[in-house]
Amino acid sequence: MTQALRDWSKQLFADIGDGIEGSPRRKGAAIQSVWGEVSGKEVEVEILHQDKETLDMDVTRCRFAEFFRALGEPEVGALLICEADFDIAAAGDGEVSLDRAQTIMQGAPSCTFRHKFAPR
DSSP states (O other), rough: HHHHHHHHHHHHHHHHHHHSSOHHHHHHHHHHHHHHHGGGGEEEEEEESSSSEEEEEEEEEEHHHHHHHTTHHHHHHHIITTTHHHHHHTTTTTTTEEEOOTTTTTTTTEEEEEEEEOOO
16 A cells, blocks of 8 residues: 555656646746645744755644544555655656655654755
8 A cells, every 4th residue: 555655646746747837846846836835724834944945944733644643544644645745846856855854744743844956
């Protein structure tokens, strides 16, 4: 099940990226923008640093994590919600990278998002 969900998510966001015109960076940004509109209502975020090459932020509250933990299924939530962040970054085809050391879904106090953007 784990691999099937990961494969589905990777293909889903790759297909979405293929349908967006422009550079890989623009594709990644477009997907992230829409995903942010959907998920932004469900998370509380603290921006730590933002410039042309980086975006460092922490999610300090995640209602997705609360939901999946209440169901007793944080692993499924991590596969469906948390890992999708890496698939979205991958749509940037090397121009966007994401590093995350921890997630609320896995029991940490925050989700650490560290994005790097290739120079234009």
